[in-house]
Amino acid sequence: MRLLINPFRTEAWYGEKLLPVLDLIQIADRKGIYGVDLPEHVVMGTRDLDDYPYAPSAKARDAMFTARTDFPEPIVLLSVIGAMTKNLRLSTGVLLAALRPAALLAKQLATLDVLTNGRVEMSIGTGWQKIEYDAEGIPWEGRFGRLFETAEACRVLWTQAPASFQGKHVAFDDIYCMPFPVQPGGPPLMFGLAPSDLNIERMAKWADGWTPLGMPPAAVGQALDRIKRRMEELGRDPTKFRLRLNPDPVIRDGRLDVDATLAGIPDLAKIGCTDVSVFISAFCSGPDDFEPFLDKYLAYGE
Template sequence: MVQVAQVAIGLYGLQQWFDGDFAPVVEVARTAEEAGVDQVSITDHVVMGENTDKYPYGPFPAPLDYPWFEPLTVLAAIAGGTRRIRLSAGVLIAPLRPAVLLAKQLATLDVMSRGRVSIGLGLGWQREEYEASGVPWEGRYTRLEEQVRVCKLLWSQAPASFRGSTVQFERIHAWPRPVQAGGIPIWFGLAPSERNVERIAELGDGWIPMEQRPELLAGHIDKLRKAFVARGRDPQHLAVRVALRPVFRDDGTPDLEATLATIPALARAGVTMVEALPLIFCRGPQDLEAFCKQLVAAGRQAA
């Protein structure tokens, strides 16, 4: 069984360390890289409607004026300031970008990072975001599927033709292509419904669940592995990245040691990477290096 060995940090909220300036996130990534962290991840919202009370995962964690920085732009800046750490999103709301543009953006980022992209793709949850972007809310699952198929096609063929219900083209040429052999690994942030399990097994390389409970994750990951086998794919190649659920002390302060102690159970469930938010556990950038080293050590010990 594949177990946790890799760790990621989420970049959410780190502008709070720098009086609202997000540009120093490049140095944050560099520090994480030097401490052995495997991946950085950033969350996506193009715009935000006011109906945050409809967030399906509990209270929405950010105010309406929270600055959601565009992920591919941020990751490109980080690529230029680092050498090893991998670049991801949790998740990029793919249907809000045209399919051929998404393919070009991801391929360019992979070239500029020398093959360090493992992109997380999903659908988001807010209809208003789609409407403001001029993209239909209905049919978003089909749009996502076709986007991924278009990316894989353009990363491997020229001229390329595609005729789907949301995108069509004939004999187009798209360069550059990703540096990584076989294209960029695509991880889906989708609920583990029967249909989504099929989508991930057919088109994806990994899963980014919202679920954090090991006892439930184990069953979902088992279904995904079986779906991989049914398609002739090696289930050991399935990547699963889970955000650690923070543990808090009675006085409300975060307990890093207790939080990291949950990693072995996630490893036994089949999780291959855990993600933690420095914003929760660090008072500021002065705590980052020690935090990252503890996170890396906990991940490696669970392997």
């Protein structure tokens, strides 16, 4: 099992200062944590907050974030983390790829992959806030098609020179986007999407993995089976397909039961989970808890 940490909101332990969080991430790298998993919002707005689909109530959502919560730009932050670590894989959960020009995203990720000797892997998605698209002048409609065309175009740019691509949302002809990534074919691309029939078809065709959020494990397992069956029909190897999940929280007396929550990790493996990511701020009350938690987390992963 690959174990990742998500440091979202741990800067609150340091008076909203981000730099001390990097010290924690270096500790995780030394201890053998597989990767770091960063969230993203380009902008936040109050009008869309009530549409957040992954919290049972507005109170629960506000305990996670508000419109004023810091969301550092993940590719920039991953570049710094990559420079300060040796083995840690650099990932997102999720990067809003549909908000970025495909050629620019391909260049950014290829450059980061070169600088870190092939440690980049991305989970990408569309996000749930229309206001982010409005802020960049990008249509909300067609965002899923734009996301998958962006992913396809990146892979073309990572493997062909000159490269050409013709889609509805992304198009270029006879261009060079160098350097190529260190990883053959480019960094793995996973998708953070709901398992609609169309998305299952798209992931079976193009994805290296899936990062669902807010779904019951049984439903995840059923959808994963569908993705893998379709991969076989398309001639792709389903054994290489990855599934990244957060362990289901066990709440007792109004607080997270860390041991009971981590004890659910082996059950995730039974439904095909290959990667687990945890929000550090949910499992630790402060930096003094961090190393003891990592030791416990690594033991459950084994």
